[in-house]
Amino acid sequence: MADTPVGPEGPDGFEGPVTAAGRAGLSRRRLLAAGTLAVPLAAVASCGAPNPLAGPPGPSPEVRTLRAAIAAEQALIARYRAALAAHPGLPGSVQTFLAQHEQHLSQLKSRLVVPPHVTPSPVASPSAPASAPPASASATQGSLATAERSAAAAQLGRLASATPSLAQLLASIAASEITHAVALGGGS
Amino acid sequence: MAGAVSALQAVLSAENAAVYGYGLAGALLSGGQLATAQQDWNDHRAACAELTAMITKRGAKPAPAAAAYRPPFPVNSAGAAMSLAAKLEEGVVAAYLGLVAVDDAALRSFGAQGMQTAAVRAAYWRGSTIAFPGMSPTVLRK
Numbered sequence: 409m410a411d412t413p414v415g416p417e418g419p420d421g422f423e424g425p426v427t428a429a430g431r432a433g434l435s436r437r438r439l440l441a442a443g444t445l446a447v448p449l450a451a452v453a454s455c456g457a458p459n460p461l462a463g464p465p466g467p468s469p470e471v472r473t474l475r476a477a478i479a480a481e482q483a484l485i486a487r488y489r490a491a492l493a494a495h496p497g498l499p500g501s502v503q504t505f506l507a508q509h510e511q512h513l514s515q516l517k518s519r520l521v522v523p524p525h526v527t528p529s530p531v532a533s534p535s536a537p538a539s540a541p542p543a544s545a546s547a548t549q550g551s552l553a554t555a556e557r558s559a560a561a562a563q564l565g566r567l568a569s570a571t572p573s574l575a576q577l578l579a580s581i582a583a584s585e586i587t588h589a590v591a592l593g594g595g596s
Numbered sequence: 597m598a599g600a601v602s603a604l605q606a607v608l609s610a611e612n613a614a615v616y617g618y619g620l621a622g623a624l625l626s627g628g629q630l631a632t633a634q635q636d637w638n639d640h641r642a643a644c645a646e647l648t649a650m651i652t653k654r655g656a657k658p659a660p661a662a663a664a665y666r667p668p669f670p671v672n673s674a675g676a677a678m679s680l681a682a683k684l685e686e687g688v689v690a691a692y693l694g695l696v697a698v699d700d701a702a703l704r705s706f707g708a709q710g711m712q713t714a715a716v717r718a719a720y721w722r723g724s725t726i727a728f729p730g731m732s733p734t735v736l737r738k
Contacts, residue, residue, distance in 0.1 A: 501725075508727040515728070518737040560712065567704045572697035576731070579696040579708040583689065583715035583729040590716050591725060 469569040474520055477566060477578060481513040484559055487541075491552055495545040502552070505588045512581045519574060553592035560585040600703055601656045603694040607710065608647040610691035612661035614640040614684040620667060621677035629674070633681065636717055640688075643710070678721050685718035686730070693730035 467475075488506040492498060541548040563582035567575045618637035625633050644661075651658040671680050692714065695707025715729035728736060 511727040568701040576696050580728045580731045583711040586712040587719040587725040
């Protein structure tokens with residue numbers, strides 16, 4: 409986990425080891441930048457905030473939630489691309505759904521605010537789809553429907569740790585995913 | 597919890613508008629579309645009852661349904677009836693989206709589920725899916 413956007417670690421050691429040099433190298437300016445991003449988000453997520461004197465917090469639950477949503481969206485896009493590469497004869501709607509997922513990803517990424525002077529590390533790239541698409545186009549379509557349903561269910565699991573605004577975006581994406589699943593023939 | 601009650605009231609009023617609107621739309625539909633509209637009408641009535649109970653349980657008075665609602669365009673053909681159904685469902689999705697912003701995690705989840713059900717109905721009546729059901733384009737970032 410070297411990809412924390414707001415600071416090297418939190419008071420409770422959320423994130424990996426920090427060297428003394430790394431700590432010393434943290435400029436005051438960067439601390440301030442990290443604070444302005446992280447504090448309001450943390451304040452929304454939990455009213456009984458931890459000790460404010462304990463130092464800069466690690467990535468807020470909000471940032472982790474956003475990163476998880478981005479990784480899930482990237483995995484879904486990879487799955488659609490593999491499906492279309494293996495079965496170019498899939499219905500045109502599959503291409504439409506892929507384009508809508510690309511819109512989801514771009515909205516999610518636009519909310520990942522990286523403070524100035526922090527090197528933006530890439531969001532963990534999704535591992536390749538676990539398996540190649542099924543041999544038949546209709547089974548592939550079914551597997552996309554299943555993937556859409558699991559993606560939507562996972563979004564719902566992220567709502568509680570999101571700010572109101574991010575929760576709304578995630579819920580909207582989940583609703584879009586369910587309409588894809590139904591259109592792909594995934595039943596209900 | 598004032599935010600929760602007002603969000604619930606907004607959902608109730610969108611559901612009430614849908615109940616009224618499906619009555620208009622149903623008169624112009626036939627066959628499978630009529631059957632779907634009747635099922636949707638029933639689902640919206642059930643949602644109204646549930647929301648009424650949720651609001652009452654929170655010590656508030658559920659906002660009554662209006663006697664009549666003016667459709668946003670003339671509804672005089674099967675095509676217009678389907679457009680009206682799509683429009684009503686979009687309104688319901690947007691109302692449930694408001695619930696997703698409250699603090700109560702159970703209400704957030706309830707709101708997200710309500711969005712999904714209505715988004716599926718909207719996609720059916722519209723004939724296509726959209727990327728951000730319920731979201732106003734103005735809040736989406738360029």
